[in-house]
Amino acid sequence: MLDVVIVGGGPVGLCLAALLLRERHSVRVLERRGAPGTDSRAIGIHPPALHVLRDAGVHDALLREGVRVPGGVARSRGGVVGSVSFAASTPANPFVLTIPQARTEALLARRVDALDPRALVRGAVVVGLDDGGQVTVSAGGRGMTYRARLVVGADGARSTVRAVAGIRVRGRDYPDSYLMGDFADTGDDGVLAVLYLEAGGIVESFPLPGGMRRWVAHTDTTLHGATAAQLATLIRRRTGVSLEPETNTMLSPFTTRVRRAERMVSGRIILIGDAAHEISPIGGLGMNLGWLDAAALAPVIGAALAGHDPGPLLAAFDRTRRRAAGRAVRQSALNMALGRPLPGPVLAARNAVLRQAFGAPWLNTLAARRFSMQ
Ligand SMILES: Cc1cc2nc3c(=O)[nH]c(=O)nc-3n(C[C@H](O)[C@H](O)[C@H](O)COP(=O)(O)OP(=O)(O)OC[C@H]3O[C@@H](n4cnc5c(N)ncnc54)[C@H](O)[C@@H]3O)c2cc1C
Secondary structure (H helix, E strand, C coil), X not given: CEEEEEECCCHHHHHHHHHHHHCCCCEEEEECCCCCCCCCCCCEECHHHHHHHHHHCCHHHHHHXXXXXXXXXXXXXXXXXXXXXXXXXXXXXXXXXXXCHHHHHHHHXXXXXXXCCCCEEECCEEEEEEEECEEEEEEECCCEEEEEEEEEECCCCCCHHHHHCCCCEEEEEEXXXXXXXXXXXXXXXXXXXXXXXXXXXXEEEEEEHHHEEEEEEEECCCCCCCXXXXXXXXXXXXXXXXXXXXXXXXXXXXXXXEEEECCCEECCEEECHHHCEECCCCCCCHHHHHHHHHHHHHHHHHHHXXXXXXXXXXXXXXXXXXXXXXHHHHHHHHHHHHCCCCCHHHHHHHHHHHHHHHHCHHHHHHXXXXXXXX
């Protein structure tokens, strides 16, 4: 019998696997996809998550490939509203690292393979769970069954584990839509993150490896079928920045919502990552939150496998991680509110307040800490 089966080999499941394998637990990660993902969804890795990824053994590889973003600037109508530096607030890793999610996942998968080449099982679709002292996981297609002491559902927002365990989700849809795309960096902002607080809605821009930049623009409706040229035009109109549509490598319209599991633990089944809490991508917190779940869960699993009563430990895990998710949900809601369209005079008044706030050192440090998940 295995110690742990992790359902889902996304960034969160792979990170937990690396943390557990390092402690010599027997682990299988069952991943539906037959090949590594290619999605460039999450790009920002915050300092607390970098700390976790150091323990997982991928920190140095990530630093070699990623871009270190030392701070950000907020602009509006051609002027500066304020700026923050991550240096003062995070001495250990004084930056947010940007790297496409697919690369992060590839580095984590490589690390898991190095720790145990049998651990990551691709093409295994989990279809059922049975909690009868041990947990039995049925992986469809190949008709395989795995027995483990504990099962972790890291299988994303539409979690099968969550559904089979009968854990309900609550949440709501936000009115905000965005259009996101990666383009060659044609500007002078270098490694800075930039927020354009404009009347038509926010535009965000972040450096990426390979001379690229991620652009995210608030839109009135979800622009299904939009083209790179349309996003470039929208950005030029709102910010004055010209992009080259032919350099676009990724384009994605998305809506925003929050979904939270009522509990993260049910007997020997534990949820982490998006399976437990799906939050808006604005603010770049979801994947980071999942890694912090993994870091909190790994020692609890270690103690349970060593014979300690897992009940109180898992109850504390459930309580503290759901509280952390609540904080992240509120932070992302605030980030989205900051980016909604506003009539010109209201925007000017709001920006005047923000200018004052960014100018106050303690508020500036607070903002830097909030933006970098401290
Ligand atoms: C546009 C966008 C931008 C984002 N930007 C950021 C950002 O900058 N920073 C940030 O922190 N977060 C960001 N996020 C959120 C981030 O992408 C997610 O929080 C993150 O992917 C969650 O990781 P996960 O491993 O929990 O779930 P997932 O990434 O969803 O991985 C789940 C895995 O489980 C597998 N799986 C599912 N069902 C089964 C099954 N039945 N059997 C076997 N395997 C299964 C899936 O194939 C998948 O590989 C963004 C999201 C979006 C949409």
